Amino acid sequence: MKKTVLTIFVLVLVGMFSTSAMAQLKTHSVWTNDNGLVIVDASNNCEYTTLSSFDMATSWTQPTPGYPAQAHFRGVSKAEGLTHFCNNHFYEFSLNNSVGTDGDTIKGYWDVYRDGILMCNSCPGNAYGLGAGVGNYYKLIINDPFSTTDWAYIGYIDQRKDF
């Protein structure tokens, strides 16, 4: 009898723990500290790999949709180009609105600025690879309705926090 009561007690306890673990949302934050890989400009079809500065800060809470402040993402980089057509530009990629997140991905609508000018206005795109460990890279790929090329912002994960 005692054993049965104890077993039931343990089962209830385990049940409570696993329920609270399931109900627990996950928050993530990732930073890139001047450590970029590639930028692709969908407007001029230039691919930049010489990036004299490249920073990014994002944080998000799963799952989305829930409320507007579920995710924030902004990346800023100075790309260096040597040709006349693909010359130096300052790029800024900002999340406008998130429609879905998981441990690895932020799906939403993005604004892309080049030299302070809005080049892609609330364009659909995904940032993915964000769940990887430090030293790996993530990709932000944005569809431009006026181009056959996608915008890309690809950088390394230098610091991360998850809880």
Place this chain on the structure above:
Amino acid sequence: MKKTVLTIFVLVFVGIISGSAMAQPFTHSVWTNNNGLAIRDALTGCNYNSLTGGFSGFNMATSWTEPTPGTPADAHFRGVGKAVGFSFACLTRTYDFRLVASTATLPDSITGTWNIFRNGVLVCAACNGVAYNLSVPAGVGNYYKVYIDDPGAGPQTWLYSGYLDVRKDF
């Protein structure tokens, strides 16, 4: 003549630099790594801090871009603290403070509406509040505070306060 031209050139150059600096939005991100200071529960009146048992877990991650309002995703903030309590009235509880929507951001503060969960139960829905002192240097014992108004208990009756352990600004 040469000097005047040079002066004009320098002035124009400074103008361009300051112009672009002004137009440039700024992004900030701050983390607390298991380093809490205080939580106040507006409904129970319980204050949790190092004198009452401290925290068995206290984390926070925020990032935001000035200025708000601009886009819905200008700011994200979530803090989760497991407050340890010994008295019957103020038991051990997990608090979850989440920004619902931001109405204004500055280098130092995020103003908006917030959801507060206690042990997974929503106890304050879309309540007005502000996180401030977010611009101070990290890693030297500085702390931020989130004050949230409770519709029943009164203004600034919820509190989530922790240390700034790491920060990034660009």
